[in-house]
Amino acid sequence: MRPTSYRTPDSQGFAFTPENEALARRIVARYPAGKQQSAVIPLLDLGQRQNGNFCSPGVIEHVAAFLGMPPIRVYEVASFYTMFNKQPVGKYLLQVCRTTPCWLRGSDAVTKAIKDFAHIEKGETSADGLFTLVEVECMGACCNAPMVQINDDYFEDLTAESMTRLLQDLKAGLPVQKGSQSGRIGSARQDGPHTLNHLPEGAYPEGILRGDPPPAPPAPPAEPPKS
Ligand code: FES
Known part of the structure; x- marks a missing residue:
């Protein structure tokens, strides 16, 4: 059961904004009944983003209260994943x-x-x-x-x-x-294409791009059984 005190900023002074609280509720609602604690990672991410990219003890404790989890279990998750910044970081x-x-x-x-x-x-x-x-x-x-x-x-x-x-x-x-930063498109070769660079313009006949044989014609309809 979710405690009613989660709205109150915890001892570390963090609480979701009303917008993020509404978003957190929508995230929690994605999970089946009784599995709401599975939302711990997206909620930590939400809290970290609100908190200037810092997953502070306040964020962790607020998420724990929001999900009705012992804070130590949320600390365990936050400390396992390096994308949660346990120290303040720059912009x-x-x-x-x-x-x-x-x-x-x-x-x-x-x-x-x-x-x-x-x-x-x-x-x-x-x-x-x-x-x-x-x-x-x-x-x-x-x-x-x-x-x-x-x-x-x-x-x-x-x-x-x-x-x-x-x-x-x-x-x-x-x-x-x-x-x-070098101007190439995606991960295409730096010096331009070395294959498929002489293809004709326009629509390709079916099968040509992979060198597949043309598709087999449809089978004729079966003969009705002779009486
Ligand atoms: S992205 Fe740097 S080695 Fe894979």
């Missing part, structure tokens, strides 16, 4: 991928560019509160290595120069280009 959380493909493609230089620009080391936040630098493992964009996740967005095909430009633009409040 821009810079997550540099350091796994092998990104490392081979220059993640060390990208990391150094961030350190030099923001005057921070790993795990630190810049004095102006704008940038926090952390290292993470593969984020699944290896084909566009090296890459950095900044808040919710991926920035790929980075160099020290493009990383520095990106930080300058973020600091100046300018719009930035997400995705590849």
Whole structure:
């Protein structure tokens, strides 16, 4: 049973805004009766976003009260997943991928560019509160290595120069280009297509794109049994 005191800001001073409380109720309603505690992760995410990207003890305790869970169980979830920030972070959380493909493609230089620009080391936040630098493992964009996740967005095909430009633009409040910073489309080859580059214009006959044989003609209708 959900306690009625969850509306009250807890000892850490956090409570959902009325809009987020309504959203939290809609999220909880997605789960079958008796399984509402399964909403703990989306509710922690909601609380963290409301709280400036910081999953504080107040967020954790408020979510626990909202779901009628012992706080320790919510602490266990929050401490397991690295996307919940247990320390305050800057406006821009810079997550540099350091796994092998990104490392081979220059993640060390990208990391150094961030350190030099923001005057921070790993795990630190810049004095102006704008940038926090952390290292993470593969984020699944290896084909566009090296890459950095900044808040919710991926920035790929980075160099020290493009990383520095990106930080300058973020600091100046300018719009930035997400995705590849080298101009390629998605993860297409950097030097253009090497296959399927002489296809005719217009609609293709059925089966041509995969080299399939043309579809078999429909079978004739079965003969009626002779009496
Ligand atoms: S190694 Fe960096 S995204 Fe996979």
